[in-house]
Amino acid sequence: xxxxxxxxxxxxxxxxxxxxxxxxxxxxxxxxxxxxxxxxxxxxxxxxxxxxxxxxxxxxxxxxxxxxxxxxxxxxxxxxxxxxxxxxxxxxxxxxxxxxxxxxxxxxxxxxxx
Amino acid sequence: xxxxxxxxxxxxxxxxxxxxxxxxxxxxxxxxxxxxxxxxxxxxxxxxxxxxxxxxxxxxxxxxxxxxxxxxxxxxxxxxxxxxxxxxxxxxxxxxxxxxxxxxxxxxxxxx
Numbered sequence: 001x002x003x004x005x006x007x008x009x010x011x012x013x014x015x016x017x018x019x020x021x022x023x024x025x026x027x028x029x030x031x032x033x034x035x036x037x038x039x040x041x042x043x044x045x046x047x048x049x050x051x052x053x054x055x056x057x058x059x060x061x062x063x064x065x066x067x068x069x070x071x072x073x074x075x076x077x078x079x080x081x082x083x084x085x086x087x088x089x090x091x092x093x094x095x096x097x098x099x100x101x102x103x104x105x106x107x108x109x110x111x112x113x114x
Numbered sequence: 115x116x117x118x119x120x121x122x123x124x125x126x127x128x129x130x131x132x133x134x135x136x137x138x139x140x141x142x143x144x145x146x147x148x149x150x151x152x153x154x155x156x157x158x159x160x161x162x163x164x165x166x167x168x169x170x171x172x173x174x175x176x177x178x179x180x181x182x183x184x185x186x187x188x189x190x191x192x193x194x195x196x197x198x199x200x201x202x203x204x205x206x207x208x209x210x211x212x213x214x215x216x217x218x219x220x221x222x223x224x225x226x
Contacts, residue, residue: 004156035216040218041218042202042216042217042218042219043157043202043204043216044216045213045214045215048213058213059213090156090157092156092157101162102159102162103157103159103214104159105156105157107155107156108154108155108156
């Protein structure tokens with residue numbers, strides 16, 4: 001998976017608790033993305049980063065925050081998890097802008113919010 | 115609604131047959147990309163076609179793009195059981211910065 005790891009791979013948590021998902025890359029790529037995948041919706045972009053400390057919102061950013069303090073790590077935080085955030089979360093990276101080049105995806109994190 | 119909509123949602127064929135999947139989109143694009151996802155795995159990039167291109171080939175894959183109809187098709191020739199996966203189109207819109215917008219995908223099953 002192109003030097004991308006996600007942790008944890010599976011998590012079950014309760015409504016109202018904070019959750020942080022980690023994406024780690026060894027490719028030194030500039031761009032990093034967080035998506036969620038739900039049946040019938042394909043992948044939807046949550047947030048992305050175009051450099052250390054540079055992030056921007058995607059189409060479904062409400063309830064999520066991100067941080068990137070190092071090139072290799074991109075963290076996704078659910079401030080107060082809700083059942084609607086039960087999903088599979090994928091991290092992706094690209095060397096140049098992901099709109100003009102391919103994105104490489106991590107293995108995913110399956111999150112269940114009870 | 116999604117920028118990219120794949121059709122059909124599911125497709126079942128025999129090994130050796132060709133598989134065609136279609137993608138329609140609504141706004142102007144810079145490029146369109148196709149990805150494959152095996153069950154329980156992340157997506158893998160297959161091919162990118164730019165808005166000024168009409169057709170592109172990669173091995174057994176052939177992608178066409180018709181910007182006048184805002185549609186693209188992915189053809190897999192001589193399919194194999196290993197081609198069983200979900201296939202997604204993703205569009206890079208001119209006014210959407212770095213973002214790709216993915217469709218809902220086509221689930222392809224190739225029976226041996």
